[in-house]
Amino acid sequence: MSYPFELGGETLWDAGYHSGQLYASLARGAAEFLELPSGLTPNDQGGCDVETELFRAFVEGLDGMYSSTKNQVLHGLAHxxxxxxxxxxxxAEGEITLTHRYAATLLEEKAVLARAMG
Known part of the structure; x- marks a missing residue:
């Protein structure tokens, strides 16, 4: 069983059921914490639709919090x-610009994780 993340009928990530559920739950919680919409909406296929611009703003907000906190626990939780x-x-063909001291590491980890996400 899977938990697909879709944009306009195209599957961006066909996550495993538990991985997808956990990611969506964490995103909802972070969006509430950041006081931003996540851009992820549950759909009839048992996954989420991605609204690119809202999701981009959410990721940008998450990155802003991540890059500016000195709290190691908060940093670790958001990573x-x-x-x-x-x-x-x-x-989803969206992007944000990473310019902080963590940028290179995040981009390397993103490339590795992208392969694992299929």
Whole structure:
């Protein structure tokens, strides 16, 4: 069983059921924390539709929080969500510019994770 993330009928990420559910739940929680819409809407196929511009703004907000916090726990909690979100955003043909000290590491991790996400 899978948990697809789709844009206009195209599957961006056919996540495993548990991975997809966890990612969507974490994104919802982070969106609430950031006071931004996530850009992910549950759909009838048992996954989520991605609205690129809203999702881009969410990822940008997540990155802003991640890059500006000095709190190691908050930084650690946001890390996996951010890297996964960067992969999904790229697949949705959206992008944000990473210019902070973590940029190179995040981009390397994004490339590795993208291969694992199929």
């Amino acid at each position: 996996g969500l951010l890297v996964t979100s960067l992969v999904l955003l790229e697949r």
